[in-house]
Amino acid sequence: MTVDAPHASESRIAYEDTSWNSLVPSEEIQQFASAAREHFASIFSPADIRNAFSGAALGGSLWAEIVEQGYTAVGLREELDGDGTLSDVVAILEVAGGSLVPEPLLASVAAVQTLVAANAATEGMSEHPASIVVLGPEESAEGRVSVFDGRFSTRLAVLRDRGSEVELDWFELTNATASLESRAAVDPSRAYASVDLERANRLVHERLPISIDQALAAARVCVSADLVGVASASLDLSLGHVLARQQFGRPLGAFQALKHMLADVYVDIERARSLTFGAAAAVTKDPRGESARHLSMLAKATSAEIAIRAAAIRVQLMGAMGLTFEADAHLYVRRAQQTARFLGNPADLYVTVAGDRLAGDARVD
Amino acid sequence: MSTELANFRLFLEQALPADYDENYRAYRDDVPLRTAFQAAQFDDGWLVPEWPRDLGGRELPLADALAVRIEGARRRIPRQMNVQATGVVAPGIRRFGTDAQKERYLLPTLRGEAWWALGMSEPDAGSDLASLRTTAVPTDRGFVVNGQKIWTTQADEARWCTLYARTDPDLPKHRGITCLLVDMNSPGILVRRIETAGESIEGFCEVFFDDVFVPADDVLGEVNGGWSIAMSSLESERDMIWINNWMEMQRAIQPVLDLGEVAPHRLETLGRLLADTDAIRLTGLRSVALRESGVDSPIGGILKLFGSEAVQAAAAFALDVRSGDGPPDPAAFDEYLESMAATIYGGTSEVQRNIIAERILGLPKGA
Numbered sequence: 001m002t003v004d005a006p007h008a009s010e011s012r013i014a015y016e017d018t019s020w021n022s023l024v025p026s027e028e029i030q031q032f033a034s035a036a037r038e039h040f041a042s043i044f045s046p047a048d049i050r051n052a053f054s055g056a057a058l059g060g061s062l063w064a065e066i067v068e069q070g071y072t073a074v075g076l077r078e079e080l081d082g083d084g085t086l087s088d089v090v091a092i093l094e095v096a097g098g099s100l101v102p103e104p105l106l107a108s109v110a111a112v113q114t115l116v117a118a119n120a121a122t123e124g125m126s127e128h129p130a131s132i133v134v135l136g137p138e139e140s141a142e143g144r145v146s147v148f149d150g151r152f153s154t155r156l157a158v159l160r161d162r163g164s165e166v167e168l169d170w171f172e173l174t175n176a177t178a179s180l181e182s183r184a185a186v187d188p189s190r191a192y193a194s195v196d197l198e199r200a201n202r203l204v205h206e207r208l209p210i211s212i213d214q215a216l217a218a219a220r221v222c223v224s225a226d227l228v229g230v231a232s233a234s235l236d237l238s239l240g241h242v243l244a245r246q247q248f249g250r251p252l253g254a255f256q257a258l259k260h261m262l263a264d265v266y267v268d269i270e271r272a273r274s275l276t277f278g279a280a281a282a283v284t285k286d287p288r289g290e291s292a293r294h295l296s297m298l299a300k301a302t303s304a305e306i307a308i309r310a311a312a313i314r315v316q317l318m319g320a321m322g323l324t325f326e327a328d329a330h331l332y333v334r335r336a337q338q339t340a341r342f343l344g345n346p347a348d349l350y351v352t353v354a355g356d357r358l359a360g361d362a363r364v365d
Numbered sequence: 366m367s368t369e370l371a372n373f374r375l376f377l378e379q380a381l382p383a384d385y386d387e388n389y390r391a392y393r394d395d396v397p398l399r400t401a402f403q404a405a406q407f408d409d410g411w412l413v414p415e416w417p418r419d420l421g422g423r424e425l426p427l428a429d430a431l432a433v434r435i436e437g438a439r440r441r442i443p444r445q446m447n448v449q450a451t452g453v454v455a456p457g458i459r460r461f462g463t464d465a466q467k468e469r470y471l472l473p474t475l476r477g478e479a480w481w482a483l484g485m486s487e488p489d490a491g492s493d494l495a496s497l498r499t500t501a502v503p504t505d506r507g508f509v510v511n512g513q514k515i516w517t518t519q520a521d522e523a524r525w526c527t528l529y530a531r532t533d534p535d536l537p538k539h540r541g542i543t544c545l546l547v548d549m550n551s552p553g554i555l556v557r558r559i560e561t562a563g564e565s566i567e568g569f570c571e572v573f574f575d576d577v578f579v580p581a582d583d584v585l586g587e588v589n590g591g592w593s594i595a596m597s598s599l600e601s602e603r604d605m606i607w608i609n610n611w612m613e614m615q616r617a618i619q620p621v622l623d624l625g626e627v628a629p630h631r632l633e634t635l636g637r638l639l640a641d642t643d644a645i646r647l648t649g650l651r652s653v654a655l656r657e658s659g660v661d662s663p664i665g666g667i668l669k670l671f672g673s674e675a676v677q678a679a680a681a682f683a684l685d686v687r688s689g690d691g692p693p694d695p696a697a698f699d700e701y702l703e704s705m706a707a708t709i710y711g712g713t714s715e716v717q718r719n720i721i722a723e724r725i726l727g728l729p730k731g732a
């Protein structure tokens with residue numbers, strides 16, 4: 001065996017593939033994202049999620065405004081009434097994720113981006129609350145399916161993994177088809193719903209000659225962006241706490257153990273953000289390429305882990321207060337956990353990419 | 366592919382032996398090749414491709430210069446014999462030096478003829494560099510230096526040294542330091558080599574200064590302005606650091622990938638390391654993009670910490686996989702040992718975390 005021969009790895013090194021400018025959002029989209037952050041804060045408060053635990057209605061009412069503001073059209077081609085690239089989607093979804101907005105923006109954008117990548121998107125698609133369901137090769141496509149953040153879905157992308165190909169259906173759902181799942185939702189702002197596909201109206205059917213991981217690349221970038229937002233918001237809130245809270249006569253943030261913990265969270269967030277923008281750039285360049293497939297999986301896995309960690313560290317830093325119902329900390333823990341496994345458990349994604357690379361690099365390129 | 370990158374590849378064809386790609390490991394210790402390569406690389410403008418032409422560059426835009434550096438790392442071009450000379454000293458002299466100093470030192474330094482040691486750490490000033498105690502006392506025509514440096518890489522082979530010494534003990538500790546360009550042949554300098562833990566660790570030395578005279582012309586920058594030179598010296602290396610970390614990640618992981626399979630319980634760790642490899646590259650490129658667009662972004666500040674720790678994790682993983690349940694694989698162990706240096710030199714990981722917490726996150730200085 002030739003150890004470490006440059007020619008063996010040459011084909012794997014894709015630095016020329018990534019135009020670095022696409023890794024940084026344009027000034028225009030940054031302004032849009034920052035306005036979106038303020039807008040979300042003005043139309044919704046995390047306290048609304050707390051109220052949902054005692055049965056108050058949550059979500060649905062803000063959807064029209066979200067569409068009107070153009071958030072769902074970001075990253076769509078002009079002929080789809082949109083503007084921008086998947087990198088722009090990342091910037092918006094990160095802000096939305098950090099705000100905990102209880103509308104299915106992530107699920108809807110991920111669904112539409114999946115159709116865009118499959119060249120199956122049509123005008124007006126992005127106006128509907130939607131979501132994605134993935135069915136494994138052994139899973140029945142009949143009857144009821146469990147839908148991520150599907151409480152208000154009126155559209156649903158169903159991807160059936162057929163090994164060497166993927167069947168993609170785009171359904172119209174009527175009010176009668178979706179119902180909240182009976183099990184209590186960890187995060188009521190992003191609850192799963194049960195949908196009866198028998199009663200849904202199929203609008204699009206495509207057979208895609210690609211693997212399920214290729215088909216999901218764009219959607220995973222979306223999930224990754226949302227989770228970076230959750231992590232980043234958790235860090236900001238942690239910083240606010242350790243600067244304000246005093247113990248032993250000084251701010252908590254002056255203690256090195258805590259500083260190092262938060263420095264690590266910051267590094268992890270930037271790592272996840274880099275992978276997310278890198279994956280977005282790769283998907284934009286070649287949606288079905290190896291780089292898009294691998295980076296989208298690694299980005300999503302990394303972002304999921306850091307969202308969970310950053311939210312948990314915030315609880316720890318707040319002490320007992322962090323575990324009260326009144327504090328927002330548990331809402332971020334719930335959001336991170338609810339979203340982390342959507343479109344692939346992080347551990348499974350790492351294992352899949354590693355196995356793929358082992359098999360790929362052993363091949364004669 | 367850019368024309369410049371194509372030109373650089375042509376240069377490599379001519380400057381490297383025909384079997385270099387296959388046998389680059391065998392050339393690792395080929396001193397004549399490494400020496401000749403650096404000189405040729407400089408003469409053709411590829412050593413500092415973004416620099417002005419009169420200083421030996423090609424005035425390439427950053428994008429092209431970066432592509433050239435990445436290509437060089439990817440092809441594992443021969444390592445420079447005295448890497449801190451081009452990475453740290455030359456950019457420092459270019460930025461802070463007088464015209465006479467630039468004239469005298471820059472070209473031989475870049476060409477690999479003038480070797481440099483970095484006189485920074487002392488026995489009681491490691492991470493706390495600003496508390497250094499080596500003194501440079503002003504005299505008629507210059508300074509008289511007394512004190513001791515330690516962990517000074519290649520001090521026994523270098524002709525020159527950027528020496529950081531205290532010129533004003535009454536000023537706050539960061540402000541009383543001056544950088545002197547010291548001729549290591551000056552009377553009163555004693556260099557003692559320190560044996561390293563393994564061959565993969567670059568040799569370092571103790572250096573003793575006993576009434577060493579340094580002419581006034583050999584001050585770099587301002588008297589008492591040495592701290593900003595020390596800080597900027599680490600900045601000028603930042604792109605090379607992440608490019609090298611990225612390559613070293615691949616160097617550690619590639620032998621594992623070449624196995625074709627590993628035990629199932631190792632796959633998750635391998636996947637994480639693959640994510641880190643891409644994250645180093647993408648964070649590096651993001652930091653360049655932000656810098657280019659004029660944004661004062663802090664993310665460059667995480668690359669040293671993240672990159673060095675990721676490389677170390679990859680080396681530990683590779684050592685474990687390649688050794689199985691037998692004795693540690695010697696080659697993998699050497700790389701593992703070498704990776705341990707990365708989280709120490711140029712600011713330990715612990716100091717990096719303090720810097721991130723205080724300067725980026727805005728947390729208070731303290732315990």
